[in-house]
Amino acid sequence: xxxxxxxxxxxxxxxxxxxxxxxxxxxxxxxxxxxxxxxxxxxxxxxxxxxxxxxxxxxxxxxxxxxxxxxxxxx
Amino acid sequence: xxxxxxxxxxxxxxxxxxxxxxxxxxxxxxxxxxxxxxxxxxxxxxxxxxxxxxxxxxxxxxxxxxxxxxxxxxxxxxxxxxxxxxxxxxxxxxxxxxxxxxxxxxxxxxxxxxxxxxxxxxxxxxxxxxxxxxxxxxxxxxxxxxxxxxxxxxxxxxx
Numbered sequence: 223x224x225x226x227x228x229x230x231x232x233x234x235x236x237x238x239x240x241x242x243x244x245x246x247x248x249x250x251x252x253x254x255x256x257x258x259x260x261x262x263x264x265x266x267x268x269x270x271x272x273x274x275x276x277x278x279x280x281x282x283x284x285x286x287x288x289x290x291x292x293x294x295x296x297x
Numbered sequence: 298x299x300x301x302x303x304x305x306x307x308x309x310x311x312x313x314x315x316x317x318x319x320x321x322x323x324x325x326x327x328x329x330x331x332x333x334x335x336x337x338x339x340x341x342x343x344x345x346x347x348x349x350x351x352x353x354x355x356x357x358x359x360x361x362x363x364x365x366x367x368x369x370x371x372x373x374x375x376x377x378x379x380x381x382x383x384x385x386x387x388x389x390x391x392x393x394x395x396x397x398x399x400x401x402x403x404x405x406x407x408x409x410x411x412x413x414x415x416x417x418x419x420x421x422x423x424x425x426x427x428x429x430x431x432x433x434x435x436x437x438x439x440x441x442x443x444x445x446x447x448x449x450x451x452x453x454x455x456x
Binding site for chain 1: 321324325329330395396397398406410
């Protein structure tokens with residue numbers, strides 16, 4: 223997987239991970255992958271719902287020691 | 298993507314916690330690419346007040362109202378556990394620990410995300426609030442302004 227951009231959203235609380243992700247995805251091109259790293263436990267369902275409704279694709283999710291990593295391909 | 302969806306929130310309440318909820322939902326909806334409007338009426342107008350002391354010309358009653366109401370977002374009371382002012386202090390401490398954004402930051406974030414902040418002019422008159430006392434770059438309107446946004450809203454909330 224080719225990661226074009228990484229967003230560090232660690233330590234941010236709702237609604238910031240999603241607000242920042244939205245801004246970051248605007249900076250990549252369609253088909254490119256944005257990596258989002260977050261620690262907010264709600265981010266998992268938030269990111270999943272957000273990608274689905276905004277036309278992007280969540281390629282993969284990882285969770286390690288309370289750190290969530292998401293790979294979003296821009297639609 | 299399909300046509301842009303709309304989220305409309307009526308903020309009637311002047312409680313810090315309720316206003317926070319309203320602004321978190323609004324910012325989230327903006328991240329969903331919704332066209333978002335927060336319509337501030339009655340006590341919700343206090344969230345838009347500037348925190349500095351201004352002296353616009355007012356009637357006696359209007360001055361009294363102005364003194365009795367909180368001046369700005371960070372001065373709003375909590376809906377529960379106010380404890381004569383201790384509650385908001387405690388919750389703001391906890392919020393800092395959890396990296397939750399305070400209400401004034403949520404409001405700036407909303408403006409940055411181009412959320413429309415609308416103040417109800419009828420209730421501004423009732424409470425004696427003048428335009429110069431409220432934040433810059435907000436809009437003014439009445440029930441029709443809300444309905445025109447709300448009638449095709451995907452999400453309509455009254456808080």
